[in-house]
Amino acid sequence: xxxxxxxxxxxxxxxxxxxxxxxxxxxxxxxxxxxxxxxxxxxxxxxxxxxxxxxxxxxxxxxxxxxxxxxxxxxxxxxxxxxxxxxxxxxxxxxxxxxxxxxxxxxxxxxxxxxxxxxxxxxxxxxxxxxxxxxxxxxxxxxxxxxxxxxxxxxxxxxxxxxxxxxxxxxxxxxxxxxxxxxxxxxxxxxxxxxxxxxxxxxxxxxxxxxxxxxxxxxxxxxxxxxxxxxxxxxxxxxxxxxxxxxxxxxxxxxxxxxxxxxxxxxxxxxxxxxxxxxxxxxxxxxxxxxxxxxxxxxxxxxxxxxxxxxxxxxxxxxxxxxxxxxxxxxxxxxxxxxxxxxxxxxxxxxxxxxxxxxxxxxxxxxxxxxxxxxxxxxxxxxxxxxxxxxxxxxxxxxxxxxxxxxxxxxxxxxxxxxxxxxxxxxxxxxxxxxxxxxxxxxxxxxxxxxxxxxxxxxxxxxxxxxxxxxxxxxxx
Numbered sequence: 001x002x003x004x005x006x007x008x009x010x011x012x013x014x015x016x017x018x019x020x021x022x023x024x025x026x027x028x029x030x031x032x033x034x035x036x037x038x039x040x041x042x043x044x045x046x047x048x049x050x051x052x053x054x055x056x057x058x059x060x061x062x063x064x065x066x067x068x069x070x071x072x073x074x075x076x077x078x079x080x081x082x083x084x085x086x087x088x089x090x091x092x093x094x095x096x097x098x099x100x101x102x103x104x105x106x107x108x109x110x111x112x113x114x115x116x117x118x119x120x121x122x123x124x125x126x127x128x129x130x131x132x133x134x135x136x137x138x139x140x141x142x143x144x145x146x147x148x149x150x151x152x153x154x155x156x157x158x159x160x161x162x163x164x165x166x167x168x169x170x171x172x173x174x175x176x177x178x179x180x181x182x183x184x185x186x187x188x189x190x191x192x193x194x195x196x197x198x199x200x201x202x203x204x205x206x207x208x209x210x211x212x213x214x215x216x217x218x219x220x221x222x223x224x225x226x227x228x229x230x231x232x233x234x235x236x237x238x239x240x241x242x243x244x245x246x247x248x249x250x251x252x253x254x255x256x257x258x259x260x261x262x263x264x265x266x267x268x269x270x271x272x273x274x275x276x277x278x279x280x281x282x283x284x285x286x287x288x289x290x291x292x293x294x295x296x297x298x299x300x301x302x303x304x305x306x307x308x309x310x311x312x313x314x315x316x317x318x319x320x321x322x323x324x325x326x327x328x329x330x331x332x333x334x335x336x337x338x339x340x341x342x343x344x345x346x347x348x349x350x351x352x353x354x355x356x357x358x359x360x361x362x363x364x365x366x367x368x369x370x371x372x373x374x375x376x377x378x379x380x381x382x383x384x385x386x387x388x389x390x391x392x393x394x395x396x397x398x399x400x401x402x403x404x405x406x407x408x409x410x411x412x413x414x415x416x417x418x419x420x421x422x423x424x425x426x427x428x429x430x431x432x433x434x435x436x437x438x439x440x441x442x443x444x445x446x447x448x449x450x451x452x453x454x455x456x457x458x459x460x461x462x463x464x465x466x467x468x469x470x471x472x473x474x475x476x477x
Contacts, residue, residue: 002234005081008225009042009117010152011091011108013135017124018154020048021187023090025212027055029222030086032213038084040077042111043092044385044406044451046275046313052090055209059278063089065114066099066106066385067404067453073114074237076279076455086229089117095139095146099385100431106385109146116233118149120225125165126155126183132165133172140175149228152220153180179220187212262290263307263468268314270295272323273348275313280454283461289468296352300328307468308342309333311349313451317377317411320357320365330368337370337445342395342467345447347409350439351375353447354413370445373415383408384431386438386450388424394441395467396460402427403457405450413449416440423448 010023027037039052039060044067049060061080065073081087091108098107112119121139125132132153140148151169156162162180169177181187187208216222265284267276273296281291292303297319302309316323324330333353337343345353356374357365367375386405390397423439423446426432439448444467454460 001237003078003237005078005084005232005235006086006226006229007077007081007089007115007117007232007235008086008149008229009089009091009108009112009115009119010122011095011112011119011139012122012124013139014094017122018181019090019122020051021212022122022152022154022181022216023088024051024055024209025216026220026222026225027052027088028209028213029216029220030088030226031056032217033222035085036083038081038087040080040087040089041092042089042108043106044408044453045092046277048090050274051205051209052088054205055213061279062277062453063111063115064106064453065110067406068455070105070110070114071238072455073111074235077115078235078237086226087117088229089115091119095119095121096142109143112146113143116235118147118228118232120150120152120178120228121148122152122154123165124154125161125180126157129161129164130168130172133168136169136175137173140173148175149231150176150178150225152178155183156180157183176224178225179216181215181219184215187215262288263465263471264292264303264305265289265308265310265464265468266292266294266303266306267310268296268312268349269293270297271314272297272316272319273312273314273352275346275348275451276310277453280461283454283458284464287461287465289461289465296329296333297322297326300326301332302329302336306336306341307471308464309336309344310464311343311345311352313347313349313409316348316351316357316367317359317375320359320363320367323352324357324365324367330366333368334370337443340444340471342464342471343370343445343447344396344464345445346451347407347449350413350447350449351411353445357411371413371440371442371447372417372420373413375411376414377411379410381408381410382412382449387427387429388438388448388450389427391422391425391437392441394423394446395444396446396463397423401457403452403460405452405456407449407451409449424450426450 039056041049052060096104096109098104166177353368353370354375355369358376360377389402393399421441422437423441426436426438
């Protein structure tokens with residue numbers, strides 16, 4: 001089946017071209033006109049979507065065709081775009097940058113092909129003039145399945161410079177230039193070791209967004225942009241929606257019968273922990289859970305009657321002193337684990353569960369202590385897509401199951417006991433020829449540096465909820 005959904009994908013020749021600024025400004029400007037904009041971000045990013053969510057007033061979904069089976073991408077776009085006047089999708093890295101140099105799986109171009117989204121190029125023109133036309137023409141012609149329909153110039157040196165580049169692109173490449181933003185540090189977003197600063201942290205984000213919106217409104221032809229979005233072809237959807245949840249694994253935390261009341265899953269959310277796909281939460285809710293957020297930074301206790309705990313990624317290293325000072329929360333998590341609470345931790349969550357966190361200044365901060373050893377910040381970035389295989393059976397995994405995920409961290413787990421059970425094996429691939437163990441399974445605590453988008457394995461949500469329900473029913477029995 002097909003549906004009508006006006007849409008555009010904002011891409012660039014390379015990272016750092018200003019896609020996030022332009023996309024957030026466009027969302028804000030179009031929303032100010034009374035249009036409902038559905039925001040999306042290509043790739044496994046957690047931070048850029050926070051800017052688009054701020055601009056749109058509702059969550060931004062990720063579209064990653066390597067993490068998630070490609071055939072599901074149009075369905076995600078349709079579900080998240082339902083009722084919207086248009087969808088705006090920010091690309092990832094350069095237009096054709098994906099899994100490998102000879103494989104653009106997961107790239108902006110791949111998403112454009114899967115969704116039939118017309119592409120607008122965001123072009124940083126700081127150090128070019130007519131060459132801009134050659135660059136745009138190359139992006140347009142490299143893959144005829146990707147339809148490049150326009151250009152927005154960024155960081156032009158002056159109105160005269162912008163006019164010169166516009167003339168070259170429109171005259172020699174034959175593509176419309178929809179507008180140009182001048183170079184100005186006032187709208188440059190702050191960055192640090194993992195990219196931009198998430199909007200969940202303190203900052204002048206609203207003032208920044210208002211400034212970018214004003215510049216977009218003054219310099220971009222929004223009517224022409226809307227016309228291009230509305231000219232997008234009907235969105236083709238797969239014949240079936242997401243598959244039904246797989247059966248639960250043949251083991252349980254206890255033998256108590258299931259109840260009908262929704263179990264509570266406590267999810268970390270504050271400045272230190274904000275790396276979480278909104279689709280994961282939706283899948284948990286669809287599977288019957290009630291989601292209650294809590295702050296490891298400020299709350300003294302876990303949410304009442306929590307049946308499971310989800311510790312997502314983030315920046316615990318930047319808030320290590322405050323996390324350490326909240327001894328009541330650390331004790332509450334240890335007590336919950338002792339009661340058999342299912343605990344699932346990704347990346348920053350794993351760091352929080354170790355005995356000690358060593359920050360970038362070499363300062364040691366006591367953490368929860370459910371995982372022996374310490375997490376240590378290093379200068380070396382570990383990143384990339386991963387295919388992982390469950391090393392054993394647990395409340396979430398059957399032994400041998402595989403799923404795709406990604407890593408993005410500067411810390412390492414030191415002094416990990418050799419006899420601690422591993423959670424996963426990271427399987428070899430063309431970029432990493434050797435398999436390696438990853439994470440840990442300690443009782444009901446599952447922890448790993450690997451982030452997983454659960455649309456890759458929707459049955460995980462049903463298992464998570466079933467584990468939370470079993471613990472609750474066992475406590476009530």
